[in-house]
Amino acid sequence: MADSPQTKLFLWKDLRLFIRKKLRLGNQGPITGIDVDGQVLRMVQTAPRGNRGVVTRLAAERLDFPSGTDCSDPAALGRAIAHALNRLGIKPAGIVMGVPRASVVIRTLSVPATEDVSELASMVHFQIGKDLPIRLEDAVIDFKVRRQVITPPRLEPNDATYAQSAENKADPAAALPKLEVLAAAVRRDVVHSIQQTADAAGLNLVALGWLSDAHARCVEACRVAQGDEAVALVSLRLDEVGIDVIAKQSLLFSRGVSVKLVAEPEQPAATPPAPPLPDAERTDPPPTEAPATVGPASFVETITIEVVRSLHSYGGVEPHLPVSKLFVAGATGQELAVVEALKNRLHIPCNLLDPTSALNLPEVSRGDASGSISALGLALGVNDPQGLSFDFLNPKRPAVQRNMRRIRIIAAAAAVAVMLFGVLGVRSRFMNQRLQINRQVQADLTAAEKKRPIFRQMRLQATTLQEWAKAGSNTLDHYSYLSAILPGSEEIYVSSLAISGQGAIRFAVQARSGEILAKLDKQLRAAGYNVKPLAIVPGNDKFSYDFRSTVELAAPEKMKIDLARVHPPARPADDASSDPPSKSNRRGARP
Numbered sequence: 001m002a003d004s005p006q007t008k009l010f011l012w013k014d015l016r017l018f019i020r021k022k023l024r025l026g027n028q029g030p031i032t033g034i035d036v037d038g039q040v041l042r043m044v045q046t047a048p049r050g051n052r053g054v055v056t057r058l059a060a061e062r063l064d065f066p067s068g069t070d071c072s073d074p075a076a077l078g079r080a081i082a083h084a085l086n087r088l089g090i091k092p093a094g095i096v097m098g099v100p101r102a103s104v105v106i107r108t109l110s111v112p113a114t115e116d117v118s119e120l121a122s123m124v125h126f127q128i129g130k131d132l133p134i135r136l137e138d139a140v141i142d143f144k145v146r147r148q149v150i151t152p153p154r155l156e157p158n159d160a161t162y163a164q165s166a167e168n169k170a171d172p173a174a175a176l177p178k179l180e181v182l183a184a185a186v187r188r189d190v191v192h193s194i195q196q197t198a199d200a201a202g203l204n205l206v207a208l209g210w211l212s213d214a215h216a217r218c219v220e221a222c223r224v225a226q227g228d229e230a231v232a233l234v235s236l237r238l239d240e241v242g243i244d245v246i247a248k249q250s251l252l253f254s255r256g257v258s259v260k261l262v263a264e265p266e267q268p269a270a271t272p273p274a275p276p277l278p279d280a281e282r283t284d285p286p287p288t289e290a291p292a293t294v295g296p297a298s299f300v301e302t303i304t305i306e307v308v309r310s311l312h313s314y315g316g317v318e319p320h321l322p323v324s325k326l327f328v329a330g331a332t333g334q335e336l337a338v339v340e341a342l343k344n345r346l347h348i349p350c351n352l353l354d355p356t357s358a359l360n361l362p363e364v365s366r367g368d369a370s371g372s373i374s375a376l377g378l379a380l381g382v383n384d385p386q387g388l389s390f391d392f393l394n395p396k397r398p399a400v401q402r403n404m405r406r407i408r409i410i411a412a413a414a415a416v417a418v419m420l421f422g423v424l425g426v427r428s429r430f431m432n433q434r435l436q437i438n439r440q441v442q443a444d445l446t447a448a449e450k451k452r453p454i455f456r457q458m459r460l461q462a463t464t465l466q467e468w469a470k471a472g473s474n475t476l477d478h479y480s481y482l483s484a485i486l487p488g489s490e491e492i493y494v495s496s497l498a499i500s501g502q503g504a505i506r507f508a509v510q511a512r513s514g515e516i517l518a519k520l521d522k523q524l525r526a527a528g529y530n531v532k533p534l535a536i537v538p539g540n541d542k543f544s545y546d547f548r549s550t551v552e553l554a555a556p557e558k559m560k561i562d563l564a565r566v567h568p569p570a571r572p573a574d575d576a577s578s579d580p581p582s583k584s585n586r587r588g589a590r591p
Contacts, residue, residue: 030045030046030047030056030092030093031045031046031053031092031093031094031095031096031206031379031382031383032044032045032046032090032092032093032094032095032096032379033045033046033095033096033097033214033374033375033376033377033378033379033380033382034081034095034096034097034203034375034378035097035098035211035372035374035375035378036063036077036081037237037238037331037371037374038237038238038239039062039063039065039071039238040060040061040062040063040238040331040371041060041061041062041063041080041081041084041085042059042060042368042371042372042374042375043057043058043059043060043061043085043088043090043372043375044057044058044372044375044376044378044379045057045058045090045092045379046379046380046382046383048383051384051385052380052383052384053379053380053382053383053384055359055361055376055379055380057090058361058362058365058368058369058372058375058376059088059090059365059368060331060368060371060372061084061085061087061088062084063077063080063081063083063084064080064083064084065080074193074194074196074197074200075196075197075200076200077197077200078196078197078198078199078200078201078202079200079201081197081201081203082200082201082202082203085201092203092204093204094204094205094206095198095203095204095205095206096205096206096207096208096209096378096379096381096382096388097194097197097198097205097208097209097378098208098209098210098211098214098374098378099186099190099191099194099208099209099210099211099392100211100240100256101210101211101212101240101242101254101255101256102240102256102258103186103187103190104184104185104186104210104212105132105133105134105139105184105185105186106182106183106184106185106254107127107128107131107182107183107185108146108180108181108182108183109124109127109128109143109180109181109182109183110149110178110179110180110181111123111124111127111178111179111181112176112177112178112179113148113177113178113179114179116399117396118396118397118398118399119398119399120143120145120179120181120396121141121143121395121396121397121398121399122398122399124141124143124181124183125141125398127183128141128183128185132185134185134187138187138188138189139185139186139187139188140185140186140187140188140191140392140395141183141184141185141395142183142184142390142391142392142395142396143181143182143183143184143390143396144181144182144213144250144389144390145179145180145181146179146180146181146182146250147179147180147248148177148178148179148180149177149178149179149180150176150177150178182250182251184210184213184390184392186392191208191392191393194208195208195393205393206382206393207378207382207387207388207391207393207394208391208392208393209377209378209381209382209388209389209390209391209392210389210390210392211242211374211377211378212242212244212251212254212256213251213377213381213388213389213390214373214374214375214376214377214378214381215233215235215242215244215246215373215374215377216233216244216246216249216250216251216377217249217376217377217378217380217381217384217389218353218355218373218374218376218377218380219231219233219246219327219353220246220249221355221358221359221376221377221380222353222354222355222358222359223358224325224327224353224358225246225247225325228247228248228321229247229321229324229325230245230246230247230252230321230322230323230324231245231246231247231323231324231325231326231327232244232245232246232307232311232323232325232326232327232348233245233246233326233327233328233329233353233373234303234307234326234327234328234329234330234338234342235329235330235373235374236303236328236329236330236331236332236334236335236338237330237332237371238260238261238332239258239259239260240256240257240258240259241256241257241259241303241306242254242255242256242257243255243256243257243306243307243310243311245311245314245323247321250389252314252317252319252321253310253313253314253317255306255310255313257302257303257306259299259302259303259306261296261299261332261334296333296334296337299332299334300334300337300338300341301341303334303338303341304338304341304342304345307326307342307345307346308345308346311323311346323348324348324349325348325349325350325351326342326346326348326349326350326351327350327351327352327353328342328350328351328352328353329352329353329355329370329371329373330370330371331367331368331370331371331372332371335352335370336352339351339352352370353370353373354366354369354370355369355370355372355373355376356369356370359376474561475499475503477561477563478499478505478555478561479497480563481527481561481563481566482505482507483568484563484566484567484568485523485524485527485566486520486523487516487519487520487523487569488569488570488572489569489572489575490512490572491511491512491516492509492510492511492512492516492517492520492545493509493510493543493545494507494508494509495508495509495510496508503554503555504552504553504554505529505552505553505554505555506550506551506552506553507550507551508548508549508550508551509548509549509550509551510539510541510543510545510547510548511545511547511548511549512544512545512546512547513547514536514547516547517534517536517547517549518534518536520534520551521533521534524551524553528555528556528559529553529554529555529556529559530553530554530555530556531551531552531553532551532552532553534549534550534551535549535550536548536549537549
């Protein structure tokens with residue numbers, strides 16, 4: 001039956017969950033599929049190319065366990081895997097592992113069609129929870145949509161529409177669309193054990209698939225099925241044999257048999273267990289008992305019997321597609337014998353599965369490729385656009401039941417909290433602005449306090465100038481006039497200047513020689529000042545002006561000052577009197 005548009009729409013909706021997985025896996029580099037087959041580690045490394053993954057490396061390495069070590073212990077198994085990968089020189093960025101068929105319970109369910117993955121997961125959990133051999137809380141459940149089926153509505157004979165039942169059956173719109181879902185459940189402690197194994201190996205477990213589904217993915221990659229025909233795959237492992245029927249890239253039937261092959265024949269194999277119920281949805285994992293130990297001849301006979309029984313059981317599964325081909329894969333060394341035995345018992349083509357030629361693998365990997373179909377399927381499936389069909393590490397989960405009353409309370413509390421934080425934020429902002437202004441004012445006040453002596457001196461000087469201006473004194477003219485007629489600073493400098501209220505001018509000078517002071521007396525008299533005789537006193541000066549004197553002048557009333565007729569001496573080339581104060585000036589440099 002072809003998929004309807006509603007089924008395709010559902011599958012596109014289902015991609016939303018897997019897009020999240022791909023975003024998580026997208027930047028981790030090549031993904032490595034790991035399968036533990038007895039005491040052999042089978043590894044397949046793939047790299048994404050377009051919408052698919054390509055195999056870049058395939059290898060097998062024996063796991064070394066110290067004597068007396070429990071091989072099922074996650075810590076011991078993880079250390080053995082790490083040592084094997086080190087010997088292979090592989091440091092995977094992310095790995096994907098699988099759960100064996102014996103640990104998985106599968107059911108085929110029919111649920112109402114819906115486009116919501118979480119709603120579909122809720123219905124799957126509800127239906128499978130009634131039929132699981134374990135508690136629902138102890139199980140990890142994932143599922144895959146197989147197809148959409150049209151179920152006609154059930155009408156009672158006394159129903160008013162019963163008379164129109166023939167018309168309703170003929171009308172597809174009156175039928176009820178349903179989805180056929182393959183659900184798989186595994187114990188939660190099995191998932192935890194595999195996670196502990198990966199942690200002990202120091203590996204990043206990014207996905208946890210199902211080995212039977214990985215076989216289906218490998219068969220799809222090998223392109224051995226034509227169209228919708230069903231293909232049977234018998235996978236031989238050292239301690240388990242899987243019989244899977246695959247069609248349309250999906251599992252139609254899956255069964256596992258615990259059989260352990262030994263090198264030498266021992267006692268005849270015990271009578272194989274009874275075949276499962278003729279409905280794949282009733283297929284439970286076999287009891288956790290030790291696998292039957294058989295020799296090569298008994299092994300081939302046992303496998304042949306189990307394959308025939310499984311195909312008979314598959315005959316009662318709906319929908320039933322006849323098995324047109326059978327393939328055998330494995331690395332036990334008995335694959336050819338099993339193929340020959342099945343050819344004698346079955347009337348369908350039986351061949352060895354050759355992944356090497358189908359996937360263009362190197363010829364050197366031919367010996368390991370047939371036994372690595374589980375790792376191949378896991379590594380290829382995780383690179384598909386929709387990811388693994390079954391991922392027990394990231395299963396499709398039911399929608400969480402919403403408590404609207406609690407949601408409203410939380411929303412109201414959140415709104416109040418937002419308002420409170422908003423008010424506190426506005427208050428904090430305004431306070432910060434005011435505090436910044438206060439800090440700026442405090443800084444200005446501190447700077448002004450440091451300049452208080454300068455301001456005081458400026459006020460005193462301004463007061464003096466105002467008094468001179470009120471008295472009508474021409475003191476500033478005398479100051480300018482004396483600055484012009486006094487010798488240059490190379491010969492003399494004024495250390496202090498004072499003018500009395502009566503107009504008497506008194507200043508102290510430092511000169512380099514007594515002759516300069518005598519010359520100063522004559523210059524002042526020639527300029528029109530009344531000069532008291534100078535008293536020249538020798539004295540040490542740090543600027544080498546070693547002669548000191550105090551000059552007292554008096555300006556006659558008729559004395560006229562014409563500043564335009566006098567010219568002050570030229571300023572020295574190294575004059576720094578107009579420069580800002582420096583450390584040298586503060587330490588006593590020449591003014």
